[in-house]
Amino acid sequence: MKVLIIEDEPALRASIQEYLEHQGYICELAADFPQAIDKVNEFDYDCIVADIGLPKGNGLDVVKELKLLESRAGIIIISAKDSLEDKLSGLELGADDYLTKPFHLSELNARINAILRRKNFDGNTTVNFSEITIKPASKTVLVHNKPITLTGKEYQLLLYFIANQHRVVTKSALAGHLWGDEYDQAGSYDFIYTHIKNLRKKMLEAGGEDYIKTVYGTGYRFG
Amino acid sequence: MKLLTKTTLYFLLIMLPVFTAGAFYLYAKFNTEIKYETDEELVNDKLQWMRYLDTASVNNPVFSIKTPEFNLHPTTNPVQSKHNLKGVNIYQEPENTYAPFRQLTQVIRVNNKNYELVLRKSLIEKDDLVNNIIHVMLVAFGGLLLFVLLSNWLISKSVWKPFYRSLDKIQQLQLNKLESIVFEHTATLEFNRLNTALSAMTTRIHGDYTSMKELTEDAAHEMQTPLAIAQSKLELLLQDDTLSETQQNSILAGYDELQRLSRLNHNLLLLAKIENQQYPVTEQPDLCTVVEKYLLLFEELIKEKELHIHKEITATAPWPLHPALTDILVSNLLGNAIKYNYPQGNISIRLTSDTFTISNTSHLPEIPANVLFQRFKKHNNGYTNSNGLGLAIVKKMADSYHFHLTYYYTNGQHTFKITL
Numbered sequence: 054m055k056v057l058i059i060e061d062e063p064a065l066r067a068s069i070q071e072y073l074e075h076q077g078y079i080c081e082l083a084a085d086f087p088q089a090i091d092k093v094n095e096f097d098y099d100c101i102v103a104d105i106g107l108p109k110g111n112g113l114d115v116v117k118e119l120k121l122l123e124s125r126a127g128i129i130i131i132s133a134k135d136s137l138e139d140k141l142s143g144l145e146l147g148a149d150d151y152l153t154k155p156f157h158l159s160e161l162n163a164r165i166n167a168i169l170r171r172k173n174f175d176g177n178t179t180v181n182f183s184e185i186t187i188k189p190a191s192k193t194v195l196v197h198n199k200p201i202t203l204t205g206k207e208y209q210l211l212l213y214f215i216a217n218q219h220r221v222v223t224k225s226a227l228a229g230h231l232w233g234d235e236y237d238q239a240g241s242y243d244f245i246y247t248h249i250k251n252l253r254k255k256m257l258e259a260g261g262e263d264y265i266k267t268v269y270g271t272g273y274r275f276g
Numbered sequence: 277m278k279l280l281t282k283t284t285l286y287f288l289l290i291m292l293p294v295f296t297a298g299a300f301y302l303y304a305k306f307n308t309e310i311k312y313e314t315d316e317e318l319v320n321d322k323l324q325w326m327r328y329l330d331t332a333s334v335n336n337p338v339f340s341i342k343t344p345e346f347n348l349h350p351t352t353n354p355v356q357s358k359h360n361l362k363g364v365n366i367y368q369e370p371e372n373t374y375a376p377f378r379q380l381t382q383v384i385r386v387n388n389k390n391y392e393l394v395l396r397k398s399l400i401e402k403d404d405l406v407n408n409i410i411h412v413m414l415v416a417f418g419g420l421l422l423f424v425l426l427s428n429w430l431i432s433k434s435v436w437k438p439f440y441r442s443l444d445k446i447q448q449l450q451l452n453k454l455e456s457i458v459f460e461h462t463a464t465l466e467f468n469r470l471n472t473a474l475s476a477m478t479t480r481i482h483g484d485y486t487s488m489k490e491l492t493e494d495a496a497h498e499m500q501t502p503l504a505i506a507q508s509k510l511e512l513l514l515q516d517d518t519l520s521e522t523q524q525n526s527i528l529a530g531y532d533e534l535q536r537l538s539r540l541n542h543n544l545l546l547l548a549k550i551e552n553q554q555y556p557v558t559e560q561p562d563l564c565t566v567v568e569k570y571l572l573l574f575e576e577l578i579k580e581k582e583l584h585i586h587k588e589i590t591a592t593a594p595w596p597l598h599p600a601l602t603d604i605l606v607s608n609l610l611g612n613a614i615k616y617n618y619p620q621g622n623i624s625i626r627l628t629s630d631t632f633t634i635s636n637t638s639h640l641p642e643i644p645a646n647v648l649f650q651r652f653k654k655h656n657n658g659y660t661n662s663n664g665l666g667l668a669i670v671k672k673m674a675d676s677y678h679f680h681l682t683y684y685y686t687n688g689q690h691t692f693k694i695t696l
Contacts, residue, residue, distance in 0.1 A: 068508035133500035155504035158511050221514045244576040269521045271528045
């Protein structure tokens, strides 16, 4: 899977690249608007991560260019501006998702994953991890080919873990993914533990291995 | 009071003494004129009488005639060469009043005898005169009043129209729509000056507003990017398997603090945006839906604390507030009600079409009114996951969009009430 990262901040660009490459993506980089336009014209990408504020241009114009090229690439806009208009115009232009800086790398990765699942296989695919098979179209989960019943939150957790397999995922990233940005209004992340406990229990009961490792007080690692 | 009503009133107030003075002047003028005319007639009568008396003196009688109008009787006073004119009041028997008369007196000589001739003429028309003058003046004043009112009404309909149009425009002014305001050209110099000044002012305000808005967004951009970099570096660092538990915890602490900083930044920008009225009211989102949405979102937290929720919610409650703001309003208040509650406590939510009340039990004491909505005032010790901006944001929303936010504390219940 090829991903183009369009971001003018070298340090952030490198972070995204490092995280995504570790998850098995091939990453290409563009540091400004002309570079981005060149790259999207020259190569095909599965997904494009584009910052809105770019030197010599605007990330939204990259989206326009992609639509002109009738590209099938998934597009995620990242922006430091938490501006509703930017978000709406980005999505109207044909972007698939919008993330506001700062974001969790695991969240960006999960969203790229979700877009690719939807785009490339029109949803008719399975996500596999050892004995676990997920059919996103029907939202069913099989362990050793036997279906298990998960709640919505448990299902989302499992997808998130598999997308970010072998990485440490923090509790705040999980909470943000499952409950949106308002979760911090109410205070604690402790309730995440309940969902993880239940997910772990259901998978163990179905004969699966225990892939969810608690990493000290930090978060969790899957696989 | 309308400007026109005011000027009309002043006009009438000034006209009243003018008319009174006019009436007096007219009265005095007519009075003198009548006196003069009467005197002329009296002199004329005198000449007639003297001519008559000269011819009627054949039999040499002694005249002694006494009527109110004509009086001739002998006297020993010396003959006067000039008559004497004056005004007198004579008693009128039938009416039992005194009536004004002009009186001519002269001692004349008829048949070698001295007589005193007294001629009088009634000035009784003078009363009528006063009445007439008052009458005329009243009619004129009434007519003027009517005319002034009518013309004012017409003037306000036509001449003041551009003024009222400009006024309406300013009243409906919204900061984010300033540039679209055009004040038309009128036929009145003053209104044109006013409109030019207003145009210049709105342009200037719009410029300031735009630059402030840009600053807000630039500030967000400038701060969020370094935050994003730092956060991503720490997240990558966390992936290192060789880290000790202490090292990992230190990184996580830094990571969490960065997120707090980012939330703080986000909330400060939100405050500025609300103050700038950058959330126009374009629709009326249903607050019921929003409340239900957040009850669902916070479901886990509510269950975990075993809180009892009492709901009293109307079927629909469309509130004139930007959807982003209704979300923030409900999540801030409901979030606080959960966060500062004790296990197995209560939350009651009451929503009508124009009030939204949320109360919760808490171990925290009553919040002093003077610090209630202050920024960074934390009313809670031991709750680190708070940036002290939640209530300030709700308050700012209330101020900027003109609804009332009240707080009261009764029987251990903290209550926030919003009234449209």
